[in-house]
Amino acid sequence: MAVAEPLPALVLEPVVDRGGVVRRLARNRSVLMGGVILGVVVLLAILAPVLGTTDPARVEPSLRNKRPGAEASVRNADGTQTVRVHWMGTDSLGRDVYSRVIYGARVSLLIGVSVAVISTLVGLVIGIVAGYVRWVDPVVMRIMDGLMSIPAILFAIGLVSLSRAGLRTVIVAIVIPEIPRVVRLVRSVVLSIREEPYVEAAVALGARTPTLLARHVLPNTLAPLTVQATFICASAILVEAILSFLGVGIPPETPTWGNIMAEGRALFRIFPHNILFPGILLAATVLAVNILGDGLRDMLDPRIRKRL
């Protein structure tokens, strides 16, 4: 045989990406449902000032403890009277619960998103270092094991007690207990990726560590991290509400769902609406994020899908 037969061309059907990421995401029922509910809450938060709300911090002693649907006339500065309907009632300081609940969405979403982003980024860096630098790994992982064995809510409560209550303190207090879980995830991805033949090939070809990390390791962490970040976001919103509810979170004058409910605790037997309305919105938001996370996991991580 003088001339080698040309190899039959491998015909690989290109994976057709029908209609972009958004369309593909929307085809998953969980993602669609979670996304829509979450979208509504985000809109509520953004549009809060134009949704018929009043100043959520305005104390109106004459309008204390109105039941949902109560009408009240307010004297304006120019002497005219306006009739307002407090359709979620008012709290024991006469603040409009509807306005507080709508504005409360801002704090909850802000905390959910920032905790998810910060803990994922910090965890990503620590996880990559642990997975890549052999001598660091046992040290870092023992520390992470230790941090993980302090129950998260308890840890957050302890951390909050360290400094003055406020948005930043609360975010840090929720971020720290979440980091070890991200580190473990990233490390496990890094450990499995570095054994892959194509990574070994890249190493053999002389790829330098930063290139290797950026080109091969990082992209592989993206899918599981996205899923993880969604669940962290849901849990952060819950933990913030719990901290505020227990009175150790965001200062009570800030309208957050947890604070509204904390305020409503004392008179709960007579006026359950102070706990009911923020509770429903809180549960709906967390549920939406969780459903979204479940859907994303099904789409992005087929291995887990098989198991669950």
Place this chain on the structure above:
Amino acid sequence: MLPYIGRRLLATIPVMAVVAVVVFLLLRLTTGDPAAIIAGDNATSQDVAAIRTKLGLDRPMAQQFVIWIGNVVRGDFGESFFFKKPVSQLIAERLEPTLALAASTLLLAVTMAVPLGVLAAWRRGSWVDRAVMGLSVLGFSVPVFVIGYLLIYLVAIQLAWLPVQGYQRLADGVGGFVQRLILPSVTLAIVYVALIARITRASVLEVLGADHVRTARAKGLGDVTVLVRHVLRNAAVPIVTVIGLGVALLIGGVVVTESVYSIPGLGRLTVDAVLARDYPTVQAVILLFSVVYVLINLVVDLSYTFLDPRIRY
């Protein structure tokens, strides 16, 4: 087996050490000066200095840690700033309600979640499955205190079936003790049920497809026998694991539930201590809960060899 238990015990030492250091630092990183807090508002700087010397706060950090850990090992958690008595005594007084709540929740959750999970897996895709899975996502999403207040409102206020809040010591009568424990346990169990039912379903689904299950069916065993003896037995390891891991959720939930139901337990003590900046108490409770969590998971690890004889160490 024994060498394994020994090795496993050794492995918990670094974990415990990290927990101890973190908990120790929790007190030392505070913005306020503990000595000044104890001394109160009318104290002179001599008073503060005297207290600082008494507590050993003027010594190097490492030395303070050694002294502290030495005391902790002997059961001495120091004196509570707020309650003005030894923290260990404080914890002992608050232990019963928390233990009762945790134990009844655990029992309730496992007896509800495992059958639900098995049922969902066995009738995969049916309405039962969808209902169990849907409720489990819901259970994860509704905060413990919202569930608590809803239950109080419906069961205790509207229907007036059970007492609203409070706790009755076991020594003061079993009836009242049980009555007051029902609502808090149900409240706290819901998240836990959601978690366990989900894993049970997943784990049972995996085993249901196995050859030995087909064989068991083929030789004519009844559904219940197959599910309990052949499926559940083999699906046990992940279920027991998640029951152990879920104790962290349970502990967090205890803190909230005790506040909702005004139960004078350790969870309530934690919140009161944080609000009063009573650091020795906060430290002690966090340390105690973490140690309990680590030990429970140690027991879970050790139970694997009994649950699954294939696991050998």
